[in-house]
Amino acid sequence: MIDQPVRPTAIRTDLGAIFVSLELSRSTWLVTSLSPANGEKMSKHSVRAGDTAGLFARFTQLREKCRQRTGYSFPIITVQEAGLDGFWLHRVLEKEGVESNVVDPASISTSRRRRRAKTDRIDGETLLRTLMAYKRGEPRVCAMVRPPSPEEEDRRRISRERKVLTGERVTHVNRIKGLLFAQGISNYEPLHKDRRRRLEELKTGDGRALPSHIKSQLYRELDRLELLLEQIKAVEAERDALIAAQATNATPAPVKMLLNIKGIGAEFATVLWAEGLFRHFDNRRQVASYAGLAPTPWQSGSVDREQGVSKAGNPRLRVTLVQMAWLWLRHQPHSALARWFTERVHRNQGRFKKSTVVALARKLLVALWKYATSGVVIEGAMMKNA
Template sequence: MNQFSAEGMKDAGPVSGLAGVRQAVEQAADVYGVYIGLDVHKETIAVAVAECGRGAPEYYGEIPNTPKKVARLLERLSARYGGERLLWVYEAGPCGYGLYRQILTTGHDCEVVAPSLIPQKAGERRKTDRRDALGLARLSRAGELTAVWVPTPEQEAIRDLTRAREDMKKLELKARQTLGAFLLRHGKVYPGKSRWTQAHFRWLETVTFDSPVQQIVLQEYIEAVRVAQRQVAGLEQQMREALPHWSLAPVAEGLMAMRGIGLISAMTILAELGDISRFDSPRQLMAYLGLVPSEHSSGSSRRQGGITRTGNGHVRRVLVEAAWNYRFPARKTREIERRAEKASVKVQGIAWEAQKRLCGRYQHLMRAGKLKQQVTTAVGRELAGFIWAIACEVMGRDHGSRATA
């Protein structure tokens, strides 16, 4: 059920039983009179309209994907259904949220829906823009679509910054692997312990080849690593400069009081999730991040598998990486104390409780014979709960009663 259907149920009043559910659904359905499905592509938008009721959706047509043509479409449908509230829906995708923001500025309501959660018929083998638009309109009217959280322009800018840093880090890793493979192929092995340090780069300067061509290849590979490192360092500096001016800076500083979460991790988590306190409980956040076990149960049989891996993979990766830091005994290091100085006393208390709990949890699971990957995933799942508690504390929202919900 979408967000507006849920709100309709909340406002349904003190009703119970099947009659109460029916009344809530009817009230939720009365929120909008017309549901408009948009199948959005780079150059075109297919439009379908479903009026409130049980009638078949109508295919309106296809328009160019330009702000001018979209504005014209808004005017025409607004005039056509002058006395009705219109809900526009389209799938989240590479075209971004520009269409969503344009629709909102005109006073209409719009939802961006999760493509992976759109119901599909098992035997359906035909897919066209027309069918997709009609399906979105019909499912929106039925309340079967799940709306995603849409970031603000400020939030999206920070998200682009953190993702750019992540992309550059991947390029740096690839450049390092390429250089390392080239050296190993020719028997050039670094005798030291730690690579990519200043001592390692000094050793690279002493590596020579008999062939001038191979020497050029070596220098190009080294330069590729240096360029990637400069790009990563530049983006990290931009993150440090952007943090003080960000509306979620207090939450980021609170998260940095935790072990394993520095500036990069804190900004990545908040850039992807936004206001974490919008989740009703830590369990809801864990499920959103795909950190809960999958399940296939039928009758008396109950089978659980690995984590679902749904939701935001960027945050899930950061949490699992942070979980590795809890393999050591609980301890307030100088670095953790320095990062925690900007957080309140309550937030520091939550962070310390998290460290004691998660360090003990890590050792307990290891003694139980669990694989390290499973242990870090379990610790990362619980870490998400403490992150939720800190976000609620900083945002001034109650988290004591909801934590057990």
């Protein structure tokens, strides 16, 4: 009898670990695993959301079954998508000695069919295959997220809460102005300190006193607005205390260094540091990519063009940098970056200002990164102490 050659399997089965993907939802967690000596079969098991004890019990079962089949004990390597669950589960797994990976879901390749099938089972298998390809060392198969420490994550709450509160403040101010404009009143400023006294003196466009019900509504709006103003002050006090605590250290604090540049205030400096510059980057391309300011090429045959910035990075950092780029032109008109912007716009005969200011934001981010990490002063930039 002739021996038949062993056909290679589609999936590598001589694994050195138990690979597990976690598809997280609000109600259940789908655990998809592939173990050594189990062929190409992926096992799936559901765990109630938040039940870490049940999850580790499932890991124990996987290890025991694998040990019975092979006689060896293998480590477990997990992967999960970055999402609403944050990083608490990642920290729990790392604390228990389980290798955990968090992947950017937008970086995983998917089918481009118009109606592609999508279920938790399919997503779990895709995550597992992506993890195995990543551990094999395949380049650019996905983008793994570096989870921040609890202290770094908590530090970002200050600037993010202030942004939410200022947005709510704008909403209440616009609502008050809209209610009064419908009565023919357009010269009332809710943010002035005499807002309540001025409200009593207002007359409608036809000379009447404000109706009682709309006046009651306006007072309730002022109550909410004043509460927001107090909360914004409290958040800003926490921010200033954080900056002061960093300034007392022996080494130069990056936030304090950023504050020395003319045109950068406490809020901009805090957002820059808490959202991006606290991380380690190897080069300027990584810095621009993290902020979503890296260019996106489109090249196929004779077609070669740019699609604009990727917008795949941190949206808060990107928005702050675009705002800062406009202010940089006002406060640092003699810097090399501002001169570059002026020459570029002049060359285009005043066109493409918006796209050029985005390019300026990318250059400004790289320059600030070099300044905050290595002390390289931006060419032509004015300092406040000067």
